[in-house]
Amino acid sequence: MALPPQKAQAVIIGGGVIGCSVAYHLTKLGWTDVVLLERKQLTSGTTWHAAGLIAQLRASQNMTRLAKYSQELYGSLEEETGVATGFRRNGSITVALSDERREEILRQASMARAFGVEVEEISPSELLARYPHVNIEDVTAAVYLDKDGQGDPANIALALARGAKMRGAQVLERTKVTGFGKDGRRIIGVSWEAEGQSGTIACDHVINCAGMWGHEVGRKMGVTVPLHACEHFYIVTDTVPGLSQLPVLRVPEECAYYKEDAGKILLGAFEPEAKPWGMNGIPEDFEFDQLPEDFDHFEPILEMAVNRMPLLAEAGIHTFFNGPESFTPDDAYHLGLAPGMDNVWVAAGFNSIGIQSAGGAGMALASWMDTGEKPFDLGDVDIARMQPFQGNKTYLFERSRETLGLLYADHFPYRQKATARGIRRSPLHDALKAEGAVFGELAGWERANWFADPGQAPEYQYSWQRQNWFANASREHMAIRENVGVYDMSSFGKIRVEGPQAEAFLNYVAAGNLSVPVGKIVYSQFLNTRGGIEADVTITRLSETAYLVVTPAATRLADQEWMRRQAGEYRVTLTDMTAAEAVICVMGPNARALMQRVSPNDFSNALNPFGTCQEIEIGMGLARAHRVTYVGELGWEIYVSSDMAAHVFEVLREAGREMNAKLCGLHMMDSCRIEKGFRHFGHDISSEDHILEAGLGFAMKKTDVAYIGRDAVERKREEGLQKRLVQFLLSDPEPLLYHAEPIIRDDVIVGYLSSGSYGHHLGAAVGMGYVPCAGETVEEVLASRYEIEVAGQRFAANASLKPFYDPRSERVKV
Incomplete structure (x- = not known):
C-alpha cells in the first residue's frame, strides 16, 4: 500500500464524487502535486447509493451553468479514462x-x-x-x-479519480485524517494514519470534501461547515x-x-x-x-x-x-474559501444533487484555487454566506428536519423556513411583535417583513399570486412615499475599520473616495480585479482613524473576510459591531418633522445634508443619525446602542402616532428600492457584474489612487459596455415579477430579470435586468420593444436606464 507523501500542494479530504472531481480539475489545470485521502474506499459514504439523476436546470444561471458543465463532462469521461459512467440523456x-x-x-x-x-x-x-x-x-x-439524464454515480466518481491519477494525483484509500497543524489563518500540515502507520503531510492548501463528515472535519480545522x-x-x-x-x-x-x-x-x-x-x-x-x-x-x-x-x-x-445524505441549512451546497482561514477550501453538503453538481462544482473550485478569484459569481453556494452560529449541532438537527423536504415543496416567493427560528433577534423584536410584525429570517436574524392589521392572522399564506400581505405592504409602501414610516434595520452588518491606516486601506479596498471629513457617508463598492462587485456598502467616517462599513445582513461575514484578506500590511483592525447597535429608520416626506419632535438637534440641509451623519440626543438617549436612504425618500437611519434601542423606539412610536407614522417591514423596503432603481447585492450586482455595466460609475470618485479593480474599470471605459442594467415597468398592473423572468427584446430573449417586486406607487410590477448593448448607444437600447415573460406569457414593458421614481433624486435631498 502506498503511503502519503511528506508534502503536497493540495490535500483533498474525502473520496466521494466531489473530492474526485476537485482532484480531476486541479490536475487538469496543471497541479500535479495533489493528494486525495479517503478514510475507507472511494464512494463509500453517500456517492455509491445516489440515484444518479443529472438535471440541467437550477435556480440561477450560474448554478445551471455548473449543472450543464457536469453533463457535458460525464458524457466525455468514458472516452478519456476508459471507465464507463453509464451517462445517458433520457430526459x-x-x-x-x-x-x-x-x-x-x-x-x-x-x-x-x-x-x-x-x-x-x-x-x-x-x-x-x-x-x-x-x-x-x-x-x-x-x-x-x-x-x-442519469448516470452511474460510483463509476462517475471512479472515472474522475482515474482522470486525476492519469495526470499525476495520488489517490489513497484507507487513509484516515486525524488532525491538523495550524499557523494563524493557515493549515500547514494534515496528520493521517493508515494500517498502523501515521504521519503528516505539509501542505499549501486543504480541501474539505468529506461529505457528511464535513462538519466534523471542519471543526478540527477551526472552520464552520454547517451540514447534517x-x-x-x-x-x-x-x-x-x-x-x-x-x-x-x-x-x-x-x-x-x-x-x-x-x-x-x-x-x-x-x-x-x-x-x-x-x-x-x-x-x-x-x-x-x-x-x-x-x-x-x-x-x-x-x-x-x-x-x-x-x-x-x-x-x-x-x-x-x-442511506444517509448531508443537507445544509438553506439547501445550497458549500463551496469556496472558508471564513477565518486563508488556505482551507470546502466542497461539501450537496443536498441530494451531488452527482449533477460535482462536475461543475469541482471545476469552479479548482479555477478559484488556481487564480485566487472566483471564475464567476458563486454567491448562491459560497460558504462565506453561512454564519458561525449555523455550525451549532442543535440548530443543524432542527433545520435538517425541514430542508430535505423543501427540495420538493412549493418554492413560493417569500417562503420562510419554519424550523430553527428565533435565534438572532433585534432589540426591538418584542415591541414589533406586539404591534403585529410578521417575521422572516435571514442569516438567522428575525426581521419584521410586514405588519398584520388588527384581527388579521400574523402569518404568511403563500401563493404565486398576490399573497395575504400584499395590501399591507402596499399601505406601508405608500406611507413611506406620502407621509412617514418607521422600520427596523438592525440586522444589517456593521464592521468597524479602525487604525492609523484606516483611510489608506479603505481607499485601496473600496472604489469610492474615503478621504472625506468626519461625519461623511460614502456609498461604495469593493471590486475584484475584473471590476466585478464583491460588496455593496456604505462607509461612514466616524473619526480620523475609524470608519463604519454597513453591509447587507447576509454578507457581513463575507465582506469582513474580503477586507481582512486584502489588509496585508495595513495597520487596521476590523471588528463586527452588528449586535452592538440597533438601527431604526425614519423615512418619508415628513421624516424631518418626526425627527424634530423627538430630538433638539438640527436636521436641516444646512447642518445635516444628505450623505452626512451627526451625533444626536433622542428622547433621553444618545444616537447617531445617518442621513441616507434605501427607499428613495428623505430620511434618517438612527444608530443607537442596543441598550437604549427600546427607549428610542418607544419615543419615536409615541411621537409618530400623532403624525400617523406607520410601522413598516422589509418587504416595503424592497418594493420602494426597486421603484427607485437601487441595486440589490446578490441579485442585481455580484462579483461577475462590472461596476460600470451595473450603472454605478457615479460611486467611483478616485482617479489618482490605486484601488482594487481600477485597471479593469479603465479598460472597460476604453472598450465600451457589453451590457447595461435596465429597469422595466410592466404596462399591465396584474402580473407579478420575482426574478429570473426572461427579457424579450424585439421578440428575442436577451436576458432575464435579476430582481423583481411590485411598484405600489408606480402601479405595476417592476424588474431589473441586464441587456446586451455592445456597440449601441443608450438611445438605441431604449428604442427597442421590450416584453417580460411570466409563466409562458409575454407582457409589454417600458424600459429605462434612469429610475422610474424620482429620477433626479430630488425627494431625498429636500
Missing part, C-alpha cells in the same frame, strides 16, 4: 397537480428558456405518450427537458416485463421521483419531515452501509405512488433502501 418530466404548482413549473420553464436550457411544456396527453405508465387524472401541467445527515429513502422494484427506457419523472406534490433503470423502477422520496441521522457522530466503521428500514415513514409516499404509477401495485419490491 426528465416534472408534473403539476394543482394550479399553484402549475404556475411554478411554467415559471421554471420560462426561466429555463432565459438560461438557454431546452424545455417543452406538454399536455397531460403528451405526458402519457412519453410516460405511458402514469395516471394523469389530476395532472394540471407538465414540462419536459429532453437533455436531462438525514435518512434518505428509495425502493427498487423487481424487473417489470416490457419496461423500456423512460425519462426521469418528478411529482413534487407527492414528494416522489421515478427513475427507470435496467428494467426496474426506482421510487425515491423527499418527505416533508425528514429524519436527521448521526447526531452523536457517524460510526467509525461506516462504509457502504445502509440504515434500518422504516416502512411506516415511507408508506405515505408509497401509497400516493401506487395511485400515480399503478404498475407498482403489481411489481414486487426488490430493494428497500435507506
